[in-house]
Amino acid sequence: MRKGFLILTSVVRKGFLTCIFVKEADLTTQRARGGRVTIHDLARVAGVSVSTVSKALNDNGRMAAETRARIKRMAAEIGFRPNALARGLLSSRSFTIGLLTNDTYGRFTLPVMAGISDALVDHGVSVFLCAIEDDPALGKVHVDAMLDKQVDGIIATGKRIDRSLPVDLAGLPVPVVYAFTAGASDSVTFTADDAQGAALATAWLKKLGRRRLVHITGPEDFVSVRERASAFASEAGEGGSVRYGVWSESWGHQAVADLWSAGGPLPDGIFCGNDQIARGVVDALRERGVKVPEDVSVIGFDNWEILAEQTRPPLTTIDMNLKELGREAGLMVLALAEGRPAEPGLRKLPCKLVVRQSCGGAQTN
Amino acid sequence: MRKGFLILTSVVRKGFLTCIFVKEADLTTQRARGGRVTIHDLARVAGVSVSTVSKALNDNGRMAAETRARIKRMAAEIGFRPNALARGLLSSRSFTIGLLTNDTYGRFTLPVMAGISDALVDHGVSVFLCAIEDDPALGKVHVDAMLDKQVDGIIATGKRIDRSLPVDLAGLPVPVVYAFTAGASDSVTFTADDAQGAALATAWLKKLGRRRLVHITGPEDFVSVRERASAFASEAGEGGSVRYGVWSESWGHQAVADLWSAGGPLPDGIFCGNDQIARGVVDALRERGVKVPEDVSVIGFDNWEILAEQTRPPLTTIDMNLKELGREAGLMVLALAEGRPAEPGLRKLPCKLVVRQSCGGAQTN
DNA sequence: TTGAAAGCGGTACCAT
DNA sequence: ATGGTACCGCTTTCAA
Numbered sequence: 001m002r003k004g005f006l007i008l009t010s011v012v013r014k015g016f017l018t019c020i021f022v023k024e025a026d027l028t029t030q031r032a033r034g035g036r037v038t039i040h041d042l043a044r045v046a047g048v049s050v051s052t053v054s055k056a057l058n059d060n061g062r063m064a065a066e067t068r069a070r071i072k073r074m075a076a077e078i079g080f081r082p083n084a085l086a087r088g089l090l091s092s093r094s095f096t097i098g099l100l101t102n103d104t105y106g107r108f109t110l111p112v113m114a115g116i117s118d119a120l121v122d123h124g125v126s127v128f129l130c131a132i133e134d135d136p137a138l139g140k141v142h143v144d145a146m147l148d149k150q151v152d153g154i155i156a157t158g159k160r161i162d163r164s165l166p167v168d169l170a171g172l173p174v175p176v177v178y179a180f181t182a183g184a185s186d187s188v189t190f191t192a193d194d195a196q197g198a199a200l201a202t203a204w205l206k207k208l209g210r211r212r213l214v215h216i217t218g219p220e221d222f223v224s225v226r227e228r229a230s231a232f233a234s235e236a237g238e239g240g241s242v243r244y245g246v247w248s249e250s251w252g253h254q255a256v257a258d259l260w261s262a263g264g265p266l267p268d269g270i271f272c273g274n275d276q277i278a279r280g281v282v283d284a285l286r287e288r289g290v291k292v293p294e295d296v297s298v299i300g301f302d303n304w305e306i307l308a309e310q311t312r313p314p315l316t317t318i319d320m321n322l323k324e325l326g327r328e329a330g331l332m333v334l335a336l337a338e339g340r341p342a343e344p345g346l347r348k349l350p351c352k353l354v355v356r357q358s359c360g361g362a363q364t365n
Numbered sequence: 366m367r368k369g370f371l372i373l374t375s376v377v378r379k380g381f382l383t384c385i386f387v388k389e390a391d392l393t394t395q396r397a398r399g400g401r402v403t404i405h406d407l408a409r410v411a412g413v414s415v416s417t418v419s420k421a422l423n424d425n426g427r428m429a430a431e432t433r434a435r436i437k438r439m440a441a442e443i444g445f446r447p448n449a450l451a452r453g454l455l456s457s458r459s460f461t462i463g464l465l466t467n468d469t470y471g472r473f474t475l476p477v478m479a480g481i482s483d484a485l486v487d488h489g490v491s492v493f494l495c496a497i498e499d500d501p502a503l504g505k506v507h508v509d510a511m512l513d514k515q516v517d518g519i520i521a522t523g524k525r526i527d528r529s530l531p532v533d534l535a536g537l538p539v540p541v542v543y544a545f546t547a548g549a550s551d552s553v554t555f556t557a558d559d560a561q562g563a564a565l566a567t568a569w570l571k572k573l574g575r576r577r578l579v580h581i582t583g584p585e586d587f588v589s590v591r592e593r594a595s596a597f598a599s600e601a602g603e604g605g606s607v608r609y610g611v612w613s614e615s616w617g618h619q620a621v622a623d624l625w626s627a628g629g630p631l632p633d634g635i636f637c638g639n640d641q642i643a644r645g646v647v648d649a650l651r652e653r654g655v656k657v658p659e660d661v662s663v664i665g666f667d668n669w670e671i672l673a674e675q676t677r678p679p680l681t682t683i684d685m686n687l688k689e690l691g692r693e694a695g696l697m698v699l700a701l702a703e704g705r706p707a708e709p710g711l712r713k714l715p716c717k718l719v720v721r722q723s724c725g726g727a728q729t730n
Numbered sequence: 731t732t733g734a735a736a737g738c739g740g741t742a743c744c745a746t
Numbered sequence: 747a748t749g750g751t752a753c754c755g756c757t758t759t760c761a762a
Contacts, residue, residue, distance in 0.1 A: 061758090403740085
């Protein structure tokens with residue numbers, strides 16, 4: 001079949017090929033190798049050599065503008081798309097990166113992923129997803145697979161900045177960027193600016209006239225908990241107190257019970273370490289007849305929309321801009337993969353305030 | 366550098382190479398091309414031809430067992446890993462599949478992804494993640510990118526079985542499998558068995574002695590809502606009534622308010638269309654002093670753990686086995702990619718009951 | 731302005 | 747039992 005095809009096209013060489021012949025050739029070839037048109041097919045159809053086609057499509061080399069245009073038009077007509085594997089073999093660039101994560105639940109990873117993918121798709125880069133739980137063996141398998149597939153770089157993401165993934169990513173032949181997980185000191189790591197976010201939240205409570213502030217948060221062994229707590233403390237001043245616990249609604253409930261039964265002065269502003277705790281706090285307050293936001297302002301952290309929006313009243317909270325963080329991480333691996341230099345170290349990206357109704361203020365409607 | 370290296374190794378040909386030389390060669394080569402050792406390097410180091418190396422490592426062709434072992438040992442020593450791009454170029458198999466999803470929030474997609482990745486990593490297959498929101502242009506870009514990268518197949522996942530992704534996946538040169546999204550009738554589609562799940566839930570309520578049953582669920586235009594409702598109706602018999610609404614906590618609240626103010630006989634068992642609704646129902650009941658599970662049993666759907674476990678009391682619910690669904694979808698594309706035939710059509714995978722405390726019964730502790 | 735040929739890193743067939 | 751060689755699809759000198 002290939003032979004007959006050759007004779008056919010050689011008769012109609014030099015651009016006199018009609019559209020009908022193109023279609024036929026296209027169909028014939030497609031059938032032959034599963035729908036893929038190669039540059040050779042295109043060259044035959046266009047009546048030029050493969051090198052000319054290559055140069056025409058990549059806008060390099062010099063040639064008659066008319067020839068280039070004709071080849072491009074034909075390429076579009078027969079739906080030619082270059083094989084990225086072959087191209088990658090030559091260029092040592094696969095336009096592929098690997099995303100390693102241990103965040104199975106995905107509350108943090110998903111927005112980050114979306115940002116990465118979003119930033120990279122414009123550059124023709126695809127993302128391998130590797131969920132490794134906390135299994136070092138699985139991690140190694142995935143890393144090896146990625147390297148075999150010649151990824152241009154790797155992004156490692158996790159749930160907290162003070163723990164590292166259970167795989168060793170040092171000394172890899174490709175750049176590695178970390179997001180929300182501890183990375184090597186000579187590489188770039190992204191995280192949210194916990195201190196700034198906590199300061200933002202606390203300042204908002206103060207701006208609304210709240211003075212007796214409490215911070216109900218997660219386990220003290222999280223570095224982000226400590227950073228937020230310390231920013232809260234310095235922003236809240238004398239009146240502020242911090243209660244450490246766990247990342248759950250029930251802890252929010254319990255903390256409210258503790259506070260209200262302690263007999264001291266009651267808080268009028270509560271900054272919670274995450275939206276789950278805030279949800280528990282708001283529910284507990286409602287159950288004791290304390291009005292939110294009239295009597296007490298409550299502010300969360302994470303802007304976990306599905307939770308924040310369904311809380312009664314909807315939660316004012318801090319958003320860590322995870323998608324943006326993902327974008328930056330994506331652009332960073334890309335830059336490193338292309339050899340552009342970057343300053344190693346930890347980069348803290350600013351958080352933003354999302355105003356709903358649990359604090360009162362701007363949008364109490 | 367390469368030249369010197371060649372001379373060095375040719376002196377020590379035929380397997381007399383010491384470990385020290387191997388290391389040196391390894392390092393030299395690594396530096397030369399970014400940490401990657403090729404089969405040619407290995408061949409030189411082992412003092413054999415590339416074809417012999419290839420056969421040795423792939424366990425085909427015949428050769429002295431000792432030679433094979435020696436080559437394998439050296440490969441391991443110098444950390445040789447075949448370039449998957451080159452391999453894929455020859456075999457037309459990239460050991461890569463694409464995962465297309467519009468489930469940005471990821472509650473459904475994540476477990477499915479985990480299952481797919483889990484099933485495929487054992488087969489050396491990696492997964493491209495493509496989040497396309499509901500943007501047809503973005504979808505096309507991702508599909509084209511995947512095809513360029515010669516994926517062996519595509520899995521399309523979504524949030525509901527009665528809507529399709531905003532991208533045309535028909536006539537692609539690779540097999541496409543659908544999960545939780547509408548697919549072409551000549552391809553394989555996986556979904557949870559909504560009717561079976563609903564029947565399971567209803568039967569559980571009946572088994573616990575509940576007789577006045579209500580089903581509070583989502584919008585009637587979801588086919589899964591209708592399937593669950595109809596299975597509920599036939600299992601519940603005369604006593605059962607269905608209330609359609611939206612997928613939110615607030616709807617759960619409101620439905621309870623409606624029921625309790627309607628003045629009719631009050632239900633003693635409520636089957637909710639998802640865990641969010643169930644959460645709203647449970648909260649609303651508690652607020653009106655109705656005891657769960659003593660007075661009313663409530664059962665959810667989805668087993669969204671973070672929500673189900675934090676509800677007071679924790680929700681008994683239906684789990685759609687999404688991870689298993691992902692596994693099956695993964696194995697299915699793999700099978701199709703390898704040319705193994707499969708019966709096209711819709712495959713409904715069974716749901717399972719997860720007993721917590723909101724219904725009473727087995728684990729009321 | 732265009733084309734032939736080498737080569738990226740492997741695999742497979744056919745000699746030896 | 748082992749090696750030479752062609753080739754997968756594309757890019758890139760270098761000649762014509």
